[in-house]
Amino acid sequence: MLAANGQGADQLYVSAYTFGATVDQIIGSTLVTDDASAATFGAMFNAANFGLAGGTTPTGDALELAIGDLLVSGNNGDIRIIDISTDGNPYPGTQAAKALAQATIASNNGIAVNAIGIGSNVDPFFLDDLTANGDGFFVIAPDINGFETALEQKLIREITGVPAPASLLLLGLGFIGLSLRRKSS
């Protein structure tokens, strides 16, 4: 992220993994400092082989790997964030407990875990528990068409620390879903 008014630039390193049948790093740690490097990262993203998810959703394994990378990386950051984007729930069931345990480890090490859940199949209870430690938060996009908006609002919140109005709406929708589910259970 760049600081405004010529005060110099923050340094943003981004890496990306997919988790489905396996957990795979698709982009290694990449420094993004300006429009050009952001575009380069976007191009790498488009060119990556995503091996789209299916069969299993090893959320716990993915978090374990991401936390391990963050803790052993030579790029020790002032701010460390794990962003999860998913339209499914941990599977097999042991992955949910493992993910929550890993989220606690992340929190204990000052790593924020944020999430975007996409669609009606995502369990907002799980995302709430997953991101409740530390400074994490989650948003729910009602469908794939809302994913981009949710992601943008999440980025703004991560950068400014203040939820944007649309982000609050999405978060509100998530908690309405939680409330309805609690009433129905």
Next chain:
Amino acid sequence: MKSLNKIIAVALLSLTASANAAVIELALLLDRSGSMISGSAYEIQ
């Protein structure tokens, strides 16, 4: 003067085939977020 931060972010993605379009949108968003962040008043304090 604000101090500069080193930010390390890891993106974890689990999307089914039906969400394939999201992958492309995410890439585009990353492009735009670079523009949005670098050209805006957003600063990490």
